[in-house]
Amino acid sequence: MWQLLLFNVTNGLIIGAFYVLMALGLSLILNLSNVINFAHGGFLVIGGYIAYTITPYIGFWGALLLAPPLTAVIGLLVERVLIRPLYGRDPLYSLLLTFGLAFMIEDGTRFIFGPQGKPVTIPAFLAQPLSNELFFITGYRLFMVAVVMIAVALLFCLLRYTRLGIRIRAGTLDLDTVAALGINVQMLRSLNFAVGIFLAGLSGVLAAGQLGLEPTMGTGLLMPSFIAIIVGGIGSLPGTLAGGLLIGVASGLTAVFFPAASEAVIYVMMAVVLLLRPRGLFGEEGMMS
Structure with missing residues (x-):
C-alpha cells in the first residue's frame, strides 16, 4: 500500500512541477499585460517539438539549453505582431486571439510532425530507477524536479534583485x-512575455523527455495551470507555486x-477555495474582482 501511495504522490509532484512552470509563466503574463494566454500550452508544445527536432544534432543537453530560448524568441514575435496591438483593449480580444492561436499551433504541429506521439531520447543513466523497490523514481524524474526548483529560484531572484524584475513587479502594481x-512599457511587456514563454518552452522540453510528444499535450496541462493560479491567488507568484504543487x-x-475522481478533484479544490477565500490562498484583496 505504501508503495502505491508513494507512487501516486510522486506522480502528483511531477505533474505538479509542470503545472508550476506553466502557471508561473501564465501568471507573469496575466499580471503585467492583462492577457489570458490560452496559447500557453501551444508554446509548451513548440518547445517540446523544437527539442525533438534538434536533439539528434546537439543531444539532449544541448536541446535543453537551446529549445526554451528559441521558444521565447517565437513568443516575442507573436507578442510583437499579434498581441501588442490589443493592449489597452478589452481582455476578451486577447483571450479570443490566443484561443485561436492555440488551435493553429496544435494543427500546425499535427500537420508537420503527424498525429502520432514522438519520443525524445534522454541520457540512458537518467532513465535508471533508484532501486527495485522505488522503480517509479528514476533519475530523470529527480532531474526534472531539480530543474524546476532551479528555474523557480532563478525567476524569483530575477524579479527581486534585477532592474527588469523590479520594473515588472512595479508594473504589476501600477503600470501607468x-x-x-x-520606462518603455512596451519593451517591458515584451520581455515579461518572453520570460513567461521561456518557462513554457522549458516545461515542454522536460515533459517531452518524460511523457513523449503529441500535438495535444499542452491542452492537458493548460487548464490545471489556470486552476493553480486561481487556487494560489491571482497576482501572487508564491501562491501560484503553492497552487501548482497542491493540485x-x-x-x-x-x-x-x-481513481475516477483524480481529475475532478482539482476542480473541486478550485470551487472550495473560491467559496471560502475568493482571492485565493495567497492572493490580494480585490484581485478576483
Whole structure:
C-alpha cells in the first residue's frame, strides 16, 4: 500500500512541477499585460517539438539549453505582431486571439510532425530507477524536479534583485506610474512575455523527455495551470507555486482511493477555495474582482 501511495504522490509532484512552470509563466503574463494566454500550452508544445527536432544534432543537453530560448524568441514575435496591438483593449480580444492561436499551433504541429506521439531520447543513466523497490523514481524524474526548483529560484531572484524584475513587479502594481517614470512599457511587456514563454518552452522540453510528444499535450496541462493560479491567488507568484504543487499532489492522492475522481478533484479544490477565500490562498484583496 505504501508503495502505491508513494507512487501516486510522486506522480502528483511531477505533474505538479509542470503545472508550476506553466502557471508561473501564465501568471507573469496575466499580471503585467492583462492577457489570458490560452496559447500557453501551444508554446509548451513548440518547445517540446523544437527539442525533438534538434536533439539528434546537439543531444539532449544541448536541446535543453537551446529549445526554451528559441521558444521565447517565437513568443516575442507573436507578442510583437499579434498581441501588442490589443493592449489597452478589452481582455476578451486577447483571450479570443490566443484561443485561436492555440488551435493553429496544435494543427500546425499535427500537420508537420503527424498525429502520432514522438519520443525524445534522454541520457540512458537518467532513465535508471533508484532501486527495485522505488522503480517509479528514476533519475530523470529527480532531474526534472531539480530543474524546476532551479528555474523557480532563478525567476524569483530575477524579479527581486534585477532592474527588469523590479520594473515588472512595479508594473504589476501600477503600470501607468511606471510609464510616467519614463520606462518603455512596451519593451517591458515584451520581455515579461518572453520570460513567461521561456518557462513554457522549458516545461515542454522536460515533459517531452518524460511523457513523449503529441500535438495535444499542452491542452492537458493548460487548464490545471489556470486552476493553480486561481487556487494560489491571482497576482501572487508564491501562491501560484503553492497552487501548482497542491493540485498535483491532491490529484495523485485521490488516484489511490478514488481513481475516477483524480481529475475532478482539482476542480473541486478550485470551487472550495473560491467559496471560502475568493482571492485565493495567497492572493490580494480585490484581485478576483
